[in-house]
Amino acid sequence: MSHKQYTMYPNFIQHLKKHISLTDDDIQVLSTYVKIKSIKKKEFLLEEGQICKGNYFVEAGLLRMFYINGKGTEQITQFALENWWLSDYMSSMMQSPSKFYLQAVEDAEVVVVDHQKQEELFKKVPQLERYFRIMMQRAYAASQMRVKYFHDYSKEENYRQFVLLFPQFVQRIPQYMLASYLGITPEYLSELRKKHPIT
Amino acid sequence: MSHKQYTMYPNFIQHLKKHISLTDDDIQVLSTYVKIKSIKKKEFLLEEGQICKGNYFVEAGLLRMFYINGKGTEQITQFALENWWLSDYMSSMMQSPSKFYLQAVEDAEVVVVDHQKQEELFKKVPQLERYFRIMMQRAYAASQMRVKYFHDYSKEENYRQFVLLFPQFVQRIPQYMLASYLGITPEYLSELRKKHPIT
DNA sequence: TAAAAAACTTAAGCTGGTTTAAGAAATTAA
DNA sequence: TTAATTTCTTAAACCAGCTTAAGTTTTTTA
Numbered sequence: 001m002s003h004k005q006y007t008m009y010p011n012f013i014q015h016l017k018k019h020i021s022l023t024d025d026d027i028q029v030l031s032t033y034v035k036i037k038s039i040k041k042k043e044f045l046l047e048e049g050q051i052c053k054g055n056y057f058v059e060a061g062l063l064r065m066f067y068i069n070g071k072g073t074e075q076i077t078q079f080a081l082e083n084w085w086l087s088d089y090m091s092s093m094m095q096s097p098s099k100f101y102l103q104a105v106e107d108a109e110v111v112v113v114d115h116q117k118q119e120e121l122f123k124k125v126p127q128l129e130r131y132f133r134i135m136m137q138r139a140y141a142a143s144q145m146r147v148k149y150f151h152d153y154s155k156e157e158n159y160r161q162f163v164l165l166f167p168q169f170v171q172r173i174p175q176y177m178l179a180s181y182l183g184i185t186p187e188y189l190s191e192l193r194k195k196h197p198i199t
Numbered sequence: 200m201s202h203k204q205y206t207m208y209p210n211f212i213q214h215l216k217k218h219i220s221l222t223d224d225d226i227q228v229l230s231t232y233v234k235i236k237s238i239k240k241k242e243f244l245l246e247e248g249q250i251c252k253g254n255y256f257v258e259a260g261l262l263r264m265f266y267i268n269g270k271g272t273e274q275i276t277q278f279a280l281e282n283w284w285l286s287d288y289m290s291s292m293m294q295s296p297s298k299f300y301l302q303a304v305e306d307a308e309v310v311v312v313d314h315q316k317q318e319e320l321f322k323k324v325p326q327l328e329r330y331f332r333i334m335m336q337r338a339y340a341a342s343q344m345r346v347k348y349f350h351d352y353s354k355e356e357n358y359r360q361f362v363l364l365f366p367q368f369v370q371r372i373p374q375y376m377l378a379s380y381l382g383i384t385p386e387y388l389s390e391l392r393k394k395h396p397i398t
Numbered sequence: 399t400a401a402a403a404a405a406c407t408t409a410a411g412c413t414g415g416t417t418t419a420a421g422a423a424a425t426t427a428a
Numbered sequence: 429t430t431a432a433t434t435t436c437t438t439a440a441a442c443c444a445g446c447t448t449a450a451g452t453t454t455t456t457t458a
Contacts, residue, residue, distance in 0.1 A: 069351050077346045089340035099347065122329075130321075130328045136335035141288035143342040147276045148298065150349070151382055152268050155445070176405065183350055188445055190407050354415070373435065387415055389437050 008036045009059045012111045015083050019134050020127040030128075033121045035112045039104045046102040052091035054112045058084050061108025062172055066180070067100050076180040079105070081169065085135055087115075105173060155184045156192055207235045208258045211310045214282050218333050219326040229327075232320045234311045238303045245301040251290035253311045257283050260307025261371055265379070266299050275379040278304070280368070284334055286314075304372060354383045355391055 012034075016022060022030070036059065039045065046052050048068065056063070058080050065078040065086060077100070080086035091098035092115040113121070122129045153161060159182055163170050170178060179189040211233075215221060221229070235258065238244065245251050247267065255262070257279050264277040264285060276299070279285035290297035291314040312320070321328050352360060358381055362369050369377060378388040 067347060067351075075347075075350050077343065077350070088343065089336055090344055093336065093340055126325070129332055133328055133332035133335060136332060136339050137288055137292065140335050140339040140342060141292055143339060143346070144276065144287065145289055147342070147345075148266060148274075151274050151276070152266075174405065185446060186406070187408085187447085191409095191445090194407080375435065384416060385436070386417085386438085390415090390439095393437080 009034075009057075009109070009111045011059050011083055012057050015057070016128075016131060020131045022125070022127065026125045026127070029124050030121070033113065033117055033124075037110045037112050039108050039110060041104050041107050044101060044103050045110065046088060046091075046098055046100065048099060048101060049097045051095055052088040052098050052100075052102075053115055055085060055087045055092070055115060055118070056080075056102065057111040057113070058082055058086065059109040059111050061104060061110075062106040063102060063108060063110070064105050064177065065100055065102055074180055075183075076177055079169070079173070079181065081172075085139070105177070155182060155188070158182055159184070159189065159192055160196065208233075208256075208308070208310045210258050210282055211256050214256070215327075215330060219330045221324070221326065225324050225326070228323050229320070232312065232316055232323075236309045236311050238307050238309060240303050240306050243300060243302050244309065245287060245290075245297055245299065247298060247300055248296050250294055251287040251297050251299075251301075252315070253313055254284060254286040254291070254317070255279075255301065256310040256312070257281055257285065258308040258310050260303060260309075261305040262301060262307060262309070263304050263376065264299055264301055273379055274382075275376055278368070278372070278380065280371075284338070304376070354381060354387070357381055358383070358388065358391055359395065 013022075013027065016030075037045075039061075045054065045056055045063070060082060063080045063086050064076050065080070065088070066074045066076040069075045078086065086102060088098045088100045088102070090096070091100070149158065149161065159178075162178070162182065175189060175193075176186045179186045182189070184192075212221075212226065215229075236244075238260075244253065244255055244262070259281060262279045262285050263275050264279070264287070265273045265275040268274045277285065285301060287297045287299045287301070289295070290299070348357065348360065358377075361377070361381065374388060374392075375385040378385045381388070383391075
């Protein structure tokens with residue numbers, strides 16, 4: 001009976017267990033602090049101006065984070081697929097209105113950890129403090145590398161690197177979103193693809 | 200007598216205490232796990248090809264992180280001044296050779312936490328897990344915002360924003376380093392400064 | 399299954415920022 | 429205090445990537 005409670009988010013539990021040890025009791029407690037949320041393609045978890053209340057784990061599907069820039073066009077800053085966390089940490093830490101949108105690119109199942117209740121949860125299951133330390137360190141490490149790649153390569157090289165490293169991922173997003181993430185116009189991406197067809 | 204041991208790094212201890220509570224015993228234990236290191240301007244804490252062994256807290260002075268790009272020129276990715284942590288987290292997590300250099304821009308006092316011994320330290324002073332979770336979350340939040348600013352503003356706007364937000368900081372670094380950090384050539388920065396003199 | 403909407407392509411002209419090359423000013427070392 | 433070195437400036441030619449505008453293809457909705 002007790003494990004029926006977390007068959008709703010097997011990836012989530014498995015991911016936690018990869019980094020920390022949890023008793024069935026821990027999982028029991030945890031399950032009272034998290035919710036699973038199903039969202040349809042194009043639905044929002046967060047919109048500009050709101051204070052970001054949750055930390056979101058992608059159990060299934062695909063999310064994106066973006067903002068609307070000065071010219072009124074969407075600028076994507078991150079994607080999150082299975083087993084990734086996504087949130088506007090500045091907004092939730094500072095309790096300030098977010099500049100970002102969090103939206104489903106595909107129908108998605110998301111595990112929601114309420115930022116407010118997080119402290120309380122950490123007290124009851126202290127290993128989670130460690131788990132999130134590891135997740136944040138990992139995310140920060142990835143972003144240190146991203147800054148490097150961003151400077152290092154031309155937009156064209158950047159595009160080709162990305163397609164090479166994440167081909168499965170490129171299949172799942174429309175090209176204009178890839179262009180936005182890479183910081184180029186769809187027109188220029190189209191030109192690059194013509195110049196160097198990628199199978 | 201016991202607090203003589205940490206008058207060597209008052210900022211460090213104060214910073215820890217701002218986020219977690221520590222007994223004198225905790226501090227005693229901690230002090231056996233960290234070292235203070237004085238480095239002169241232009242000395243390195245890490246060079247390309249080495250595995251990053253430490254996590255560095257700037258007690259005093261100013262550090263920079265950079266790499267050598269394809270054209271053979273330095274690209275600065277981060278500065279760290281008093282009360283900031285600096286490390287190549289990817290290199291230390293993956294135990295892979297770093298692509299980066301960590302170097303003193305000014306003479307500096309640095310508190311070194313050995314990445315290898317960190318796990319052991321966390322077992323003895325568990326609150327530190329929380330402290331570093333907060334530090335990593337904060338660093339990651341800042342980098343989420345940085346990606347936004349980077350896309351959002353032209354290089355010129357970026358420069359002016361930076362000078363406006365961190366004037367004291369701009370005073371402490373040579374202009375070619377600011378140019379490198381902003382991802383522009385020193386020549387272009389010079390042109391921008393001529394166009395819009397900032398008192 | 400037809401019409402509307404969303405996504406992608408093409409091509410020409412334009413601009414923000416680089417490159418190159420030289421000299422001037424400021425800092426550091428002897 | 430002089431020489432060496434490092435940092436900063438100027439200006440002209442150049443190019444990666446954008447803008448604009450129009451047309452084509454694919455996906456969604458009715």
